[in-house]
Amino acid sequence: MLANQPPAVEILTPAKLNLFLELRERRADGFHELETVMVAINRFDRVRMAFTETDDVHVDCHWLPNQAVVVHRYRGAQTVAALPSSQHNLVTRTLEQFRQRFSIAKGFRATVAKTIPAGAGMGGASSDAAAALRAAAQLCDIAPHEPRLLQLAGEMGSDIPFFFGASDGPMTAAIATGRGEQIASIPVGGKLHFVVVHPPASVSTVEVYRRCQVPPEPVSATAMLAAMVSGRAARIAGQLLNRLADPSRATSDWIDRVLTAIRRTSVLGYQVTGSGSACFGICPNAATASRIAHQLQATGVGIAFAAESVQIANPSRDLGSFL
Numbered sequence: 108m109l110a111n112q113p114p115a116v117e118i119l120t121p122a123k124l125n126l127f128l129e130l131r132e133r134r135a136d137g138f139h140e141l142e143t144v145m146v147a148i149n150r151f152d153r154v155r156m157a158f159t160e161t162d163d164v165h166v167d168c169h170w171l172p173n174q175a176v177v178v179h180r181y182r183g184a185q186t187v188a189a190l191p192s193s194q195h196n197l198v199t200r201t202l203e204q205f206r207q208r209f210s211i212a213k214g215f216r217a218t219v220a221k222t223i224p225a226g227a228g229m230g231g232a233s234s235d236a237a238a239a240l241r242a243a244a245q246l247c248d249i250a251p252h253e254p255r256l257l258q259l260a261g262e263m264g265s266d267i268p269f270f271f272g273a274s275d276g277p278m279t280a281a282i283a284t285g286r287g288e289q290i291a292s293i294p295v296g297g298k299l300h301f302v303v304v305h306p307p308a309s310v311s312t313v314e315v316y317r318r319c320q321v322p323p324e325p326v327s328a329t330a331m332l333a334a335m336v337s338g339r340a341a342r343i344a345g346q347l348l349n350r351l352a353d354p355s356r357a358t359s360d361w362i363d364r365v366l367t368a369i370r371r372t373s374v375l376g377y378q379v380t381g382s383g384s385a386c387f388g389i390c391p392n393a394a395t396a397s398r399i400a401h402q403l404q405a406t407g408v409g410i411a412f413a414a415e416s417v418q419i420a421n422p423s424r425d426l427g428s429f430l
């Protein structure tokens with residue numbers, strides 16, 4: 108970095124899979140009380156940010172070339188999956204709120220280089236917003252576990268606190284309650300291996316929640332938590348649940364095609380992640396996940412890749428990046 112260049116912060120921020128998601132009740136504010144177990148996986152967006160002398164926030168959000176090529180080829184020659192412009196980007200809205208909340212006079216310029224599929228239930232927008240908050244805190248010398256930061260994270264999106272990280276150390280997985288903004292880290296008993304398939308269709312989270320039904324007797328996350336602590340993939344496979352899977356499948360017939368293809372493989376278990384459209388299978392090891400990813404890529408139901416659990420470095424210890 109040149110001597111007179113303003114400081115810049117670069118953070119790699121992961122995607123997530125929901126291994127368990129149960130709805131407990133519909134709230135008066137229109138949100139749903141839920142219990143969900145989320146795990147971070149090694150599919151990253153890269154957020155790079157610096158101050159500007161202007162009085163505004165500008166965000167450039169684009170696909171990393173390899174991901175853009177894959178999306179382009181998959182959707183034919185016409186389009187590449189659209190990403191929101193700066194004014195409609197969750198990163199912009201989050202940074203604008205940050206400047207107001209902490210009375211920051213300077214502006215921010217951020218570039219978001221993406222590989223996390225959008226509208227896939229993998230938390231891409233939430234992850235980018237969490238990384239931008241962490242970068243802004245570092246640029247402004249604000250302690251990362253400052254309570255107002257986590258408060259702002261939860262206000263900007265139910266999944267953002269998960270990606271913002273736990274204040275008591277690195278985290279791989281968490282149980283999230285409330286809207287999803289109350290998180291508690293889970294001590295996972297080992298690395299987890301997955302195959303993820305993202306069809307050429309994105310799903311609206313709002314639409315899926317609009318269609319969802321709270322069950323009369325919600326399932327408890329207790330057995331999934333015990334399975335996660337054991338770290339045994341076969342045990343976790345037996346506890347996979349997503350109460351949003353049915354409403355998600357109703358919004359796009361691509362999801363049933365993906366689930367049918369995954370069902371025909373030797374994964375230990377499989378499910379839709381979040382509100383969809385991506386689905387995942389849990390595998391016993393990395394080699395099996397890689398083999399099944401190639402098998403699924405050949406079926407033409409979507410972009411298939413192997414993934415494994417990763418740590419979200421906690422903001423108080425590592426504000427820098429995964430680099």
Ligand SMILES: C[C@@](CO)(OP(=O)(O)O)[C@H](O)COP(=O)(O)OP(=O)(O)OC[C@H]1O[C@@H](n2ccc(N)nc2=O)[C@H](O)[C@@H]1O
Nearest residue numbers: 137138139228229230264265266286312313316381382383
């Ligand atoms: C479904 C999940 C599962 O992890 O993730 P994605 O599939 O989006 O990745 C999350 O609940 C999505 O979290 P997030 O995308 O941050 O949701 P928000 O922006 O807070 O809310 C978007 C909309 O989803 C609905 N919503 C969200 C969370 C919740 N507990 N109940 C809801 O009903 C509401 O209609 C809300 O207006």
Ligand SMILES: Nc1ncnc2c1ncn2[C@@H]1O[C@H](COP(=O)(O)OP(=O)(O)O)[C@@H](O)[C@H]1O
Nearest residue numbers: 191196197225226227228229230231232233235
């Ligand atoms: N930084 C961002 N990256 C991707 N999508 C974004 C971003 N900011 C806003 N969006 C909008 O949020 C929607 C949901 O994005 P994302 O969170 O990645 O999907 P999901 O909620 O299914 O996990 C996208 O379809 C897009 O319209």
